[in-house]
Amino acid sequence: MPTPRLLLVAACALIDADNRILLTERPAGKSLAGLWEFPGGKVEAGETPEETLIRELREEIGVETKADCLAPLTFASHTYEDFHLLMPLYVCRRFEGIARGLEGQQIKWVRAADLRAYPMPPADLPLIPFLVDLL
Numbered sequence: 001m002p003t004p005r006l007l008l009v010a011a012c013a014l015i016d017a018d019n020r021i022l023l024t025e026r027p028a029g030k031s032l033a034g035l036w037e038f039p040g041g042k043v044e045a046g047e048t049p050e051e052t053l054i055r056e057l058r059e060e061i062g063v064e065t066k067a068d069c070l071a072p073l074t075f076a077s078h079t080y081e082d083f084h085l086l087m088p089l090y091v092c093r094r095f096e097g098i099a100r101g102l103e104g105q106q107i108k109w110v111r112a113a114d115l116r117a118y119p120m121p122p123a124d125l126p127l128i129p130f131l132v133d134l135l
């Protein structure tokens, strides 16, 4: 089997003053629909992962942040059927605005210890212990 193409996706664990993490539900019709994920998206040509996150946080949940406020935590590396996902996970505690699902998606602020109660894409499961340790 040939190795599938590499897909670079940037994701962010937004953390509120209460140490809760924001999860967003993937909408019906998309791949992995109904699963809970970290906000983010594909790194487009000409973008840094930080620029991708600033754009995606603004578009998806109406939150503004800066590259300085994005700290790398860990990454996911997972083979899906059509691609191999490489996904740096950043942590962001400094942002402006009240998060809301601007694309009709549900959002939820979740304690690290409760993350496993939310079905997530398989690539995300190894990330949970890093957040539990951090928080």
Ligand SMILES: Nc1nc2c([nH]c(=O)n2[C@H]2C[C@H](O)[C@@H](COP(=O)(O)OP(=O)(O)OP(=O)(O)O)O2)c(=O)[nH]1
Residues within 6 Å of the ligand: 009, 010, 011, 030, 031, 032, 036, 037, 038, 039, 040, 041, 042, 085, 121, 122, 123, 124
């Ligand atoms: N944003 C985000 N994407 C994730 C996570 N975990 C995970 O496997 N992914 C995958 C799902 C998608 O295949 C890809 C992100 O793509 P995207 O969110 O920009 O694009 P999309 O909704 O249009 O996805 P798709 O329907 O094209 O697959 O990364 C995660 O925690 N956050």
